[in-house]
Amino acid sequence: MLAPDILLERHPKEAVRVVALDFLAQACAARDRLGDPSDTEALHDFRVAIRRLRSTIRAFPRELAESVRGKARRRLRRVARATNGGRDAEVQLEWLETQRPSLYSRHRPGAAWFRDRLREQKLRSDESLRDEVATDFEKVSARLQRALPCYELTHRVGDAAAPPRFADALATRVRAAATELSLRLAEVTGPAAADAAHEARIAAKRVRYLLEPVAPAVDGARDAVRRLKALQDALGELHDLDVVGEELAIALGDFQRQQQTAEAASMDAASAEASPAEPAEPENERPHPTPIPKAALERDPRPGLAGLARRARTRREALFVELSSTWFAGAAAPFLAALEHVAQALAAPRAGGAGDDGVPREIERKYLLSALPPRARDVPPAEIEQGWLPGEQLVERLRRTRDGAGERFHRTVKMGRGVSRVELDEETTADLWRALWPHTEPRRIAKRRHPVPDGALTWEIDEFLDRPLVLAEIELPSPDATPPFPEWLAPYVVREVTDEPGYTNYELAASR
Structure with missing residues (x-):
């Protein structure tokens, strides 16, 4: 890719294509690694490259209108969605691994049961992703590789106006994205505002993706990118804890339904073995249900699932307190002022160059x-x-x-x-x-x-x-x-x- 200071001075149509082609190349390189089970970073790298490419296309629709049509955007969206399940399962497995050393013995069966469940989910998601890559991504990547390197410009004879700069177009996008981030952070009014926090994370990510390709050449941009990444990571952890909490609740419900189904089937089998001519015992003479064996109780995953859910809630509460002191309830104002400084640096006329x-x-x-x-x-x-x-x-x-x-x-x-x-x-x-x-x-x-x-x-x-x-x-x-x-x-x-x-x-x- 061009050096950042040179990129900023190029025509927006050229510069944004240079950025998009770089993200597309990153996605293709990561795609080639997805089949290697030992490459634990392949899915993450593919997912990030796709997100950056989609974010660039979303931010510069007019500049890319000739090259990126609606069908290409829809295919990229389907590919991005196909990575969600595998990524969620991967993150939950990593979180589970961090909890394992400190688990009580009574919680370990539940953790093992949940781990096996997540592994099965990841296998299914990976299979779905392979299908999506084989269809949509192959088609859209080939289309973009042909379309992005070319663009058209119209010059009017006698027009002495200076050509537009990517720096100016980027400054406009940064200001709009920073305003969006400010609004989304303001909507996080309490711990229950999970959806608002997730939207704030997406907004932070979009500002960061705008600045990263040119950060070395813009005053204050490197620090802004660093702080945006920290915010994105913290809000990402908050979202992941919400997801793991939901998944644990679903897993607990599924296990209980499985148990009920198994117990009903066992009772039906026992009834079928009984003689139809045998008279029913009086209610007060019926034997009590057979106690569940201790070994079976020790294998019961429910205590472990409940214990893991408590851990996720405790960490989420502490994380929200940390975020409240640095980003929520107006605490982000100094950082938003810094983003305006970056936008001003982008929009400032180049002195000499x-x-x-x-x-x-x-x-x-x-x-x-x-x-x-x-x-x-x-x-x-x-x-x-x-x-x-x-x-x-x-x-x-x-x-x-x-x-x-x-x-x-x-x-x-x-x-x-x-x-x-x-x-x-x-x-x-x-x-x-x-x-x-x-x-x-x-x-x-x-x-x-x-x-x-x-x-x-x-x-x-x-x-x-x-x-x-x-x-x-x-x-x-x-x-x-x-x-x-x-x-x-x-x-x-x-x-x-x-x-x-x-x-x-x-x-x-x-x-x-």
């Missing part, structure tokens, strides 16, 4: 201000700490950003001076940042950044915390762009300092 040599570039102008403009003071700021690791030819910058969306950590290398400079930037982990930060001690700065939108661009007003200095930066689409100063900024501009080395962050850090 890749140069003719394919190397990413930063194109910006910098201005010295006499003071912090009141308009900037009204904007919630981000607290930024920057430090530089020692180096001769290669100097790497570490940055921590803290705002309403949380904390983000970056590693950056910049080369060159003036308006256009090479910039290599990637998001990193908190652990790695903290491990490297002590080595930046000679060169550090701290500042408060106020981002002020101005049409399609954003002025970043930096208020330094260790000296009386205020700078304004603006990232531009080309080196020759010179945007006018907005009214709120113009009175505070002293001069442009883009080409003055003393105003680079690196030199400012050395002069503190």
Whole structure:
């Protein structure tokens, strides 16, 4: 697949096909492993690839309208549904295995009985899945492999408008999916809202699948994907505990009906053996029912099924309490704000992008201000700490950003001076940042950044915390762009300092 930063700049029709073809290839690779009983991850990988493919098709119906028709969507839906039974049985078997070491001896017969029942269900589901793969998936995969690599564009002569970017289309989808997630989380009003929690999990999954292919190239996206996966896993466990509870109740009911049928058949057989001429005994002289042998009681699965159901309920109650403190009842607000930050990063005009040599570039102008403009003071700021690791030819910058969306950590290398400079930037982990930060001690700065939108661009007003200095930066689409100063900024501009080395962050850090 194309590199994420390149993918974001491609036409939406091309980019979404690249993503869909990658998911389709993953599904085909996992399909080839389904027949191997020793491959315990094959079903999971196939199911995830199908879900990601369907989610992509669902999110971009217009872009894919030429290639993905209704019949293809229906076939993919049938394939996805065919994986449900096997996946549920597999998850329940894994949960049962985690409970086995701590089971009481009286519960073990029930666990063994339930395990055998789940294995039979999985065998039937696997057989059904093989049939579905042999029919629907083979047909739809062949159709999509032919259709997805091609698309049509219409260009109007004289139209000088810039072509659409996948980044913009993706930003729109991320915002819509985040709104859906917010609504679904708000509907989880208590432990009994199992359906609402399941819908919230699906909504979280859709946001995650949108962001994953481009996360390395979008500010804040990696952390968002990580947290979405954690939410998805927790809500998934909640749903799985609901399913196992339902399955245990069904299993208990089935066993009791089997017992009743067997006892009725035994009584009928006993009645048939009795002589028809033999007079009936008086009610008070009839013998008491024969006690159930101890060995039979020890094999009775009902205590074990009931004990397993209690364990599932206890874990579910504890898990819901955990989720309530981090995601439900308004607790998700900071994370939803972080998703909006990611959408803004996607929709922001690319400042420079890749140069003719394919190397990413930063194109910006910098201005010295006499003071912090009141308009900037009204904007919630981000607290930024920057430090530089020692180096001769290669100097790497570490940055921590803290705002309403949380904390983000970056590693950056910049080369060159003036308006256009090479910039290599990637998001990193908190652990790695903290491990490297002590080595930046000679060169550090701290500042408060106020981002002020101005049409399609954003002025970043930096208020330094260790000296009386205020700078304004603006990232531009080309080196020759010179945007006018907005009214709120113009009175505070002293001069442009883009080409003055003393105003680079690196030199400012050395002069503190």
